[in-house]
Amino acid sequence: xxxxxxxxxxxxxxxxxxxxxxxxxxxxxxxxxxxxxxxxxxxxxxxxxxxxxxxxxxxxxxxxxxxxxxxxxxxxxxxxxxxxxxxxxxxxxxxxxxxxxxxxxxxxxxxxxxxxxxxxxxxxxxxxxxxxxxxxxxxxxxxxxxxxxxxxxxxxxxxxxxxxxxxxxxxxxxxxxxxxxxxxxxxxxxxxxxxxxxxxxxxxxxxxxxxxxxxxxxxxxxxxxxxxxxxxxxxxxxxxxxxxx
Amino acid sequence: xxxxxxxxxxxxxxxxxxxxxxxxxxxxxxxxxxxxxxxxxxxxxxxxxxxxxxxxxxxxxxxxxxxxxxxxxxxxxxxxxxxxxxxxxxxxxxxxxxxxxxxxxxxxxxxxxxxxxxxxxxxxxxxxxxxxxxxxxxxxxxxxxxxxxxxxxxxxxxxxxxxxxxxxxxxxxxxxxxxxxxxxxxxxxxxxxxxxxxxxxxxxxxxxxxxxxxxxxxxxxxxxxxxxxxxxxxxxxxxxxxxxx
DNA sequence: TAATCTAACTGGTAGTGACCACACTACCAC
DNA sequence: GTGGTAGTGTGGTCACTACCAGTTAGATTA
Numbered sequence: 001x002x003x004x005x006x007x008x009x010x011x012x013x014x015x016x017x018x019x020x021x022x023x024x025x026x027x028x029x030x031x032x033x034x035x036x037x038x039x040x041x042x043x044x045x046x047x048x049x050x051x052x053x054x055x056x057x058x059x060x061x062x063x064x065x066x067x068x069x070x071x072x073x074x075x076x077x078x079x080x081x082x083x084x085x086x087x088x089x090x091x092x093x094x095x096x097x098x099x100x101x102x103x104x105x106x107x108x109x110x111x112x113x114x115x116x117x118x119x120x121x122x123x124x125x126x127x128x129x130x131x132x133x134x135x136x137x138x139x140x141x142x143x144x145x146x147x148x149x150x151x152x153x154x155x156x157x158x159x160x161x162x163x164x165x166x167x168x169x170x171x172x173x174x175x176x177x178x179x180x181x182x183x184x185x186x187x188x189x190x191x192x193x194x195x196x197x198x199x200x201x202x203x204x205x206x207x208x209x210x211x212x213x214x215x216x217x218x219x220x221x222x223x224x225x226x227x228x229x230x231x232x233x234x235x236x237x238x239x240x241x242x243x244x245x
Numbered sequence: 246x247x248x249x250x251x252x253x254x255x256x257x258x259x260x261x262x263x264x265x266x267x268x269x270x271x272x273x274x275x276x277x278x279x280x281x282x283x284x285x286x287x288x289x290x291x292x293x294x295x296x297x298x299x300x301x302x303x304x305x306x307x308x309x310x311x312x313x314x315x316x317x318x319x320x321x322x323x324x325x326x327x328x329x330x331x332x333x334x335x336x337x338x339x340x341x342x343x344x345x346x347x348x349x350x351x352x353x354x355x356x357x358x359x360x361x362x363x364x365x366x367x368x369x370x371x372x373x374x375x376x377x378x379x380x381x382x383x384x385x386x387x388x389x390x391x392x393x394x395x396x397x398x399x400x401x402x403x404x405x406x407x408x409x410x411x412x413x414x415x416x417x418x419x420x421x422x423x424x425x426x427x428x429x430x431x432x433x434x435x436x437x438x439x440x441x442x443x444x445x446x447x448x449x450x451x452x453x454x455x456x457x458x459x460x461x462x463x464x465x466x467x468x469x470x471x472x473x474x475x476x477x478x479x480x481x482x483x484x485x486x487x488x489x490x
Numbered sequence: 491t492a493a494t495c496t497a498a499c500t501g502g503t504a505g506t507g508a509c510c511a512c513a514c515t516a517c518c519a520c
Numbered sequence: 521g522t523g524g525t526a527g528t529g530t531g532g533t534c535a536c537t538a539c540c541a542g543t544t545a546g547a548t549t550a
Contacts, residue, residue: 012533033467038500049535054501062307064429067467071500071542077467078368184309187486191436191454191479209436209454209479222278222312222322234436234454241432241486257503283530294505299531315531316512 005046013048014055020046021056025065025076032078036066039074091147091230092169095139103138104168109161114150114227121216122152122224131159133170136201139236143202146231152224153178180219182226187215189239192231202233209234250291258293259300265291266301270310270321277323281311284319336392336475337414340384348383349413354406359395359472366461367397367469376404378415381446384481388447391476397469398423425464427471432460434484437476447478454479 005016024030037045042053057074060066068074095102112132119126130150137145149170151159157178159170167173174180192212199206210231217226232239250261269275282290287298302319305311313319340347357377364371375395382390394415396404402423404415412418419425437457444451455476462471477484 014533035500040500051536052534055533057501068501069543070502071544073500073543189434189456189484189486190482191456193454209438211434211436211456237435239434241434259503280530285530296506297504300503302531313531314513316514316529318513318530 005048014052014059017042017046017048017052017056018059021060022063022065025060030076032076035073035075091137091145095144100139101141102168103141105136105138106161106164107134107136109133109159109164112150118150118227121227122150124152133159133164137230142236144233144236146198146201148229150227152226174225180225182217182219184218184222185215186218187213189213191234194231198231202231204233204235211237211239213239250293259297259304262287262291262293262297262301263304266305267308267310270305275321277321280318280320336382336390345384346386347413348386350381350383351406351409352379352381354378354404354409357395363395363472366472367395369397378404378409382475387481389478389481391443391446392473393475394471394473396471419470425470427462427464429463429467430460431463432458434458436479439476443476447476449478449480456482456484458484 003020005013005020007013009016021036024036030036039050039053039057042048043050046053057066057068061068065077066074067077092102110132111129113127113129114122114132116126119128119130122130124130130152133147133149133151135147135149136143137147153159159173159177163173163177164170171182174182190212192210194202194204194206194208194210196206198210199208202210211234213228213230213232215226215228215230216224217228219225248265250258250265252258254261266281269281275281281287284295284298284302287293288295291298302311302313306313310322311319312322337347355377356374358372358374359367359377361371364373364375367375369375375397378392378394378396380392380394381388382392398404404418404422408418408422409415416427419427435457437455439447439449439451439453439455441451443455444453447455456479458473458475458477460471460473460475461469462473464470
């Protein structure tokens, strides 16, 4: 990573500065709870205006790397799990962060007419067909979850099972093929009990407790792009979130 | 709510402007997906510099009220549940938002020596005593959760059961009495089954599925102030979160 | 000694002015 | 029609400046 600001770099200076500072924190060059250089010092150190400095610091603060104290200074956050900040993660990203090998079995990939409730969440007209993908999610080669995705793609857009097989990450396909970047999601979590079919697929007993997650995913323009329902095995999955005011 | 910016007001201008704009959105004066006045127009409308305008808009954007599109404008977010943004909420706030009448039964309020695991999460030395509050949480007068809080207060700080009874909200006491403002939390959720004692307290069958939430709450200065464990009745509670990248 | 004041820091708010990157439209040339 | 192009409006980035508001430590004073 660069150690100085390059004014000819295409990246904005505040992003360059933010990543320099982030690096120093992640490398442990600056101890938790210790102050980073003051804004006036950074101005001189990197030859950047305070406006830009503050913008970089704002970013790092919102990402939880540092915190400010009026009149005292700006300090490194003492957090252990910086990587698992409040972030929107795909299933595979999620598992990788926990050190578990993700995997999946694609059960089906078809165009379906979904229930009205789901069409409403996707803000689609009644009668619209959407792409439905059913998958069994694996962690270290054993089932952890049962996932059903409904995707609101444009007429001329579709995804093949080959693409799903080879890429592994639906979100990566959305991003690379259609330039759709997931940016926000509403999620609910509740407890249910496994039906016979679900129990069979997850290799657990009928009536075993499951964690049910339902999520509506929004793109950059705030349009809903996916409704996804995941049934997690209660004994093998723990949900993690970071909340902020 | 004020309709113009008052330069003599103690509140910063960008906060005044943000609340004016928020009001217009909540009142429906500006339709979802329609553009709000451009930054240059707002400059003239409210006689404020663009710096300040952008700061106000930044705030509203992070709170999910609006979104920006480079080259096109700034638009009102089409969100139905503005109130239940990704927010850190207390149990009572949470229920009120869902239209349920919160209540509680305080089972105990004592100084205890907690398990080492909890002391570690609170970043306290082994052997430290903390305030422990056990409560049964009610929704519309029937039990929905079993909550155990461990509070890392200073030597001279404590909370009485009278205060808990009268206020109802622990977070309000923390804020008003000790000036501690909860600002962040790490939370995990998983599924467990009710022990006989838990089943009895929650008035459900032994072995019924529960949603177990464990949360570490941090103050403004990033110091942990509370470890709280809540067992929710699986049949009466649903967890909601909004995730952002 | 203890309380007070002061100066020199820190981050917080605000204005001005400039230029860039992107989106849209109207117009023109082919 | 099609493709280009210039103009104008939008948000994005950046510099420089000024002053306000907390915090701290050291000097000063009672």
